[in-house]
Amino acid sequence: MMLRSMTPLLALAAMAGAHADPAFDQCLSRLQTQAAAQGVNAESFNRFTADLQPDMSVLELLDKQPEFSTPLWDYLAALVDDERVADGQAMLAQYRDVLDQVERDYGVDAATVVAVWGVESNYGRIFGKRPLLVSLSTLSCNGRRQDFFRGEFIATLKLLQAGDIQAEGLTGSWAGAFGHTQFMPSTYARIAVDGDGDGRRDLVASIPDALASTANYLKRAGWRSGESWGYEVRLPAGFNAAAAGRKARKPISAWAAQGVTGIDGSALSGNGNAAILVPTGVQGPAFLVTRNYDAIYSYNAAESYALAIALLSDRLRGKPGIISAWPTDDPGLSRAQRRQLQTLLLERGYDIGEVDGMVGSNTRRAIQQEQQRLGITPADGRAGLSILQALQSAPASTSTPSIQPESNP
Structure with missing residues (x-):
């Protein structure tokens, strides 16, 4: 092809009449040089980056990860609900043979692997809607952490060139995680395995590959076969919260001696050894956690995320949910309850x-307007139990909403 003999920048300009953003073109040119040094040939680079345009909306999400910005009781209410438990138990039955083999090969139990699958993609139903190469190229050229995202962008190109994944329809999260269990591209390159024996590591189209790769990740993160991640505990009166924390490990016997x-x-x-977690303070639920919890935490370094997987895995084993109450008078909503809330808002004329x-x-803007109408404070747009119950009992307004909510992200 003619593009093979061109300089990277000229080749990019030749594709589809050149990009509309000169700075982005220049960045792609630099990325091609870096990718070439890591084995991505010119034909592959040009083919996979043809017509790429930056999507600057991803920059707004860099500091808005729900794991760090959502109240824990809201986060867990939606991720560890009866619906996800029932679906996960169905997956445990459907893929029993695959999961048995995964446990034999990697020593990670089926419930934990399926819990990761459930939290990451709702068992393959939600992969993320953002074109992967668009997001990663944008983040490689703009905003903070550009070096990190350049590595992920090049790792994606290498996976595409090797044929592990297909470029057509390749979507994921805004940050570049993709597939059934949402691996970042560099993690995919290091840890993904061929679980179905077809000679490819395809975490998008192959559920056995995804489940085996997830178990391989946890094993390499230090998972200890046959051990629990931990369990909910009761703290003694006057427990010092400063003694808690995932890294503050003590012998379990020492915690028992303190009255836990x-x-x-x-x-x-x-x-x-184990640690005590008090994610919402000593007045909320407390957990004793082992090294296996650390392995889960390493998958996505957020306490709320790790707890979601740990607690979902327990529910999949038939254990009860959290016993202690969260320190709030307005608990979070399950997905079924959120749908009820949205239905009530639609009935009131909101274009959600x-x-x-x-x-x-x-939905948040519609909730905020209803909170203001009903005199609920704070009028923060939060989808909690109080607004759901208020709308269930309050008559709908006869007037059309005076504001039109913005579109969902």
């Missing part, structure tokens, strides 16, 4: 789009 018990008052079980249980800006 099982949530039912029973003696602590297990050997070795589809009833999908996803609380985007449309």
